[in-house]
Amino acid sequence: MSHPARRFALACTIVLIIPLGHARTPVASGTGGAVATISEQASQSAMAILNKGGNAVDAAVAAAATLGVTDPYSCGIGGGGFMMIYLAKDKRVITVDHRESAPGSVSPSVFQENGKDSDLDTTIASGASVGVPGTVRGWHEALSRYGTMSFKQVLAPAIGVASKGFPVSENFRRLSAENQKKLQMFTSSSALYFKDGKPPALGAVLKNPGLARAYRDIGAQGQKAFYQGPMARAIVEAVARPPVAPGVRVRAGTLSMADLANYEARIRQPLKTTYRGYEIVGMPLPSSGGIAIGEALNLLEGYKLKALPRASAEHLTMEASRLAFADRNAYLADPEYVDAPVAGLLSKEYAARRRTAMNAERAGPKVLAGDPYPFQNDPSVPQRPQAARLMAENAHTTHLAVSDKEGNIVAYTFTIESWGGSGIVVPGYGFLLNNEMTDFDFGGPHPNVPEAGKRPRSSMAPTMAFKNGKPAFTVGSPGGATIITTVLQTIVNYIDFGMPMDKAINAARLSQRNDALTETEPGFAGSAQALALEKLGYKWNPKIEEIGAANAIVFHADGTVTAVSEGKRHGVGSALVQKSAH
Ligand code: GLY
Numbered sequence: 001m002s003h004p005a006r007r008f009a010l011a012c013t014i015v016l017i018i019p020l021g022h023a024r025t026p027v028a029s030g031t032g033g034a035v036a037t038i039s040e041q042a043s044q045s046a047m048a049i050l051n052k053g054g055n056a057v058d059a060a061v062a063a064a065a066t067l068g069v070t071d072p073y074s075c076g077i078g079g080g081g082f083m084m085i086y087l088a089k090d091k092r093v094i095t096v097d098h099r100e101s102a103p104g105s106v107s108p109s110v111f112q113e114n115g116k117d118s119d120l121d122t123t124i125a126s127g128a129s130v131g132v133p134g135t136v137r138g139w140h141e142a143l144s145r146y147g148t149m150s151f152k153q154v155l156a157p158a159i160g161v162a163s164k165g166f167p168v169s170e171n172f173r174r175l176s177a178e179n180q181k182k183l184q185m186f187t188s189s190s191a192l193y194f195k196d197g198k199p200p201a202l203g204a205v206l207k208n209p210g211l212a213r214a215y216r217d218i219g220a221q222g223q224k225a226f227y228q229g230p231m232a233r234a235i236v237e238a239v240a241r242p243p244v245a246p247g248v249r250v251r252a253g254t255l256s257m258a259d260l261a262n263y264e265a266r267i268r269q270p271l272k273t274t275y276r277g278y279e280i281v282g283m284p285l286p287s288s289g290g291i292a293i294g295e296a297l298n299l300l301e302g303y304k305l306k307a308l309p310r311a312s313a314e315h316l317t318m319e320a321s322r323l324a325f326a327d328r329n330a331y332l333a334d335p336e337y338v339d340a341p342v343a344g345l346l347s348k349e350y351a352a353r354r355r356t357a358m359n360a361e362r363a364g365p366k367v368l369a370g371d372p373y374p375f376q377n378d379p380s381v382p383q384r385p386q387a388a389r390l391m392a393e394n395a396h397t398t399h400l401a402v403s404d405k406e407g408n409i410v411a412y413t414f415t416i417e418s419w420g421g422s423g424i425v426v427p428g429y430g431f432l433l434n435n436e437m438t439d440f441d442f443g444g445p446h447p448n449v450p451e452a453g454k455r456p457r458s459s460m461a462p463t464m465a466f467k468n469g470k471p472a473f474t475v476g477s478p479g480g481a482t483i484i485t486t487v488l489q490t491i492v493n494y495i496d497f498g499m500p501m502d503k504a505i506n507a508a509r510l511s512q513r514n515d516a517l518t519e520t521e522p523g524f525a526g527s528a529q530a531l532a533l534e535k536l537g538y539k540w541n542p543k544i545e546e547i548g549a550a551n552a553i554v555f556h557a558d559g560t561v562t563a564v565s566e567g568k569r570h571g572v573g574s575a576l577v578q579k580s581a582h
Contacts, residue, residue, distance in 0.1 A: 081414025098138025
């Protein structure tokens with residue numbers, strides 16, 4: 001382990017103030033490769049790799065590593081994720097599941113105290129919330145199976161950004177301030193992200209030499225540098241003895257060297273369903289994203305949405321999501337631990353039955369889960385108990401999309417769970433550890449109860465759509481459970497309402513997840529759209545904040561592509577193409 005004085009020097013990073021760079025462009029059309037991320041530096045890293053001849057997988061890892069520097073509160077090597085890859089030559093989609101897993105010490109009662117669920121906030125900011133990070137292993141599998149470049153090559157742009165620094169955006173400053181209390185519980189996090197106890201100023205250059213070092217080690221030694229040796233020992237130590245500020249007490253975790261050394265990513269077949277002539281390819285379990293979106297789309301296929309008044313079509317979209325969430329909450333969890341009735345939930349016949357529970361005229365009440373078992377067509381899957389108690393879910397993460405000139409595509413969502421994850425920066429290595437264990441439902445019996453080695457249920461939903469066997473578009477978003485509603489709503493905006501993808505993404509977001517109240521965004525209340533929905537019985541959750549930060553690429557019939565990021569959320573995203581149409 002590094003000497004404490006050296007760790008302090010590595011962590012002291014905020015140096016001077018420079019003007020912010022040029023404005024980002026959230027939409028770009030042209031030919032060749034394309035990228036859309038929420039970070040200008042991340043999109044540039046992907047483009048640098050594409051321009052050097054790398055493929056979409058190489059470029060996606062380059063972008064993701066850079067996001068770990070510029071958007072560290074959403075994602076990084078201390079977390080996990082789901083990467084969906086379309087291989088143009090083989091015309092097939094595979095997924096790399098590198099979701100965090102529960103350490104071997106975890107049992108179903110780990111988050112129970114005196115018969116009650118542990119307090120969520122104190123669990124988040126602790127060593128106990130940290131799952132075995134999967135990101136580096138996922139990148140390794142993606143690069144070694146489907147990439148063309150080495151770790152050293154693809155991490156080079158991110159090492160440059162971490163070493164030279166990046167200008168702090170308003171978004172970064174705000175997130176630092178909003179999460180200051182949690183981050184300052186840990187000395188390593190305070191030293192990296194705060195100066196004199198204050199969040200970094202807008203335009204200050206933030207360097208992360210510790211993360212540059214971690215990436216250099218991974219570049220030199222491969223994934224072993226993360227899962228074995230000094231970096232692994234630093235992770236284990238940070239979980240067992242979180243580096244707390246004087247007077248702070250947090251719960252420790254037990255994540256062992258064996259947990260790290262034994263971590264494996266999984267190559268999983270994607271889920272496939274159809275919607276109005278498109279083949280929709282989604283993420284399978286342990287993410288609930290693909291199943292919930294597929295079920296909601298199946299429900300919506302029974303209505304001619306584009307012939308309806310907009311408020312009625314939006315209402316039906318929210319009712320479909322309400323029903324899909326009731327099922328998701330009851331049945332879905334890690335498929336290596338639970339036999340979830342996936343075929344039943346995605347069957348068109350089940351959708352026809354379940355549609356009878358939809359109220360086409362008014363916002364419905366909370367609904368119970370349906371019974372997909374008669375439609376399961378797989379007798380090996382037994383009946384499971386329904387949800388007992390559900391945890392509140394946080395809403396962060398990041399998503400990126402990349403394509404290359406050969407037609408390969410990557411849709412990649414990855415996370416450290418809450419903003420700033422557990423709040424613990426691994427001393428000397430400059431990355432935040434996740435709090436993914438809080439994506440389990442604490443109180444059993446429930447399919448998503450914590451168990452040793454199990455992956456907590458996710459909502460991440462990297463999605464690809466094909467028409468006549470050819471890629472049509474790809475989309476995904478961060479936002480915890482709102483990922484599902486954001487991706488669903490963007491698909492409906494694009495396919496049913498015929499919006500161009502930038503309008504589909506920028507449209508106001510509404511998130512109905514089988515709750516009495518529906519979540520909305522700032523500026524929505526009082527709008528004509530809000531008033532029209534209120535007439536149908538909608539009531540808005542008083543918690544109003546941005547929902548999601550989607551990124552997409554559209555593949556046009558003439559061979560051109562349009563990369564699309566957010567035009568206003570998360571400080572405006574960055575879309576680039578290799579050869580611009582303008
Ligand atoms: N932690 C967010 C998700 O997995 O959905």
